[in-house]
Amino acid sequence: MKKNATRHFQATMNAITATKCQRCGKCCLANCLSFATAEDLARWRQQGREDILHIVENCHAVWAGDHLISSEDGHYLHGCPFLTWEEDHYSCAIYETRPLVCRNYQPASSLICPLYLYRVRFA
Numbered sequence: 001m002k003k004n005a006t007r008h009f010q011a012t013m014n015a016i017t018a019t020k021c022q023r024c025g026k027c028c029l030a031n032c033l034s035f036a037t038a039e040d041l042a043r044w045r046q047q048g049r050e051d052i053l054h055i056v057e058n059c060h061a062v063w064a065g066d067h068l069i070s071s072e073d074g075h076y077l078h079g080c081p082f083l084t085w086e087e088d089h090y091s092c093a094i095y096e097t098r099p100l101v102c103r104n105y106q107p108a109s110s111l112i113c114p115l116y117l118y119r120v121r122f123a
């Protein structure tokens with residue numbers, strides 16, 4: 001009985017560790033700025049974040065099948081422009097004011113995240 005409880009505890013701990021964000025940056029490759037809400041835009045205006053607003057307002061993203069392109073000139077929109085590399089992990093350059101879609105994203109909640117399969121296996 002005690003052995004089973006220990007095994008269960010260990011499996012739970014492994015699952016928690018496995019679903020802790022590894023900061024691989026893959027979830028930021030979807031150009032989440034395209035999903036900025038009215039609330040995000042109002043906050044950035046209030047904060048005077050012209051740098052963010054300029055990018056959002058000039059990207060004009062539209063879906064083309066399974067990826068986003070600019071409706072201006074059709075160029076392929078690769079990941080979020082605020083995704084940065086810091087020595088050994090990816091980081092968000094606008095973390096404190098990142099859009100709601102990014103705040104609400106849970107590690108391992110969708111297939112884009114490499115932790116998804118761990119969650120499915122251990123949950």
Ligand code: SF4
Nearest residue numbers: 021022024025027113
């Ligand atoms: S894809 Fe998952 S592990 Fe990678 S940064 Fe996003 S939440 Fe973290």
Ligand code: SF4
Nearest residue numbers: 028032080083092102
């Ligand atoms: S705003 Fe930050 S968290 Fe959101 S997609 Fe860009 S880099 Fe990732």
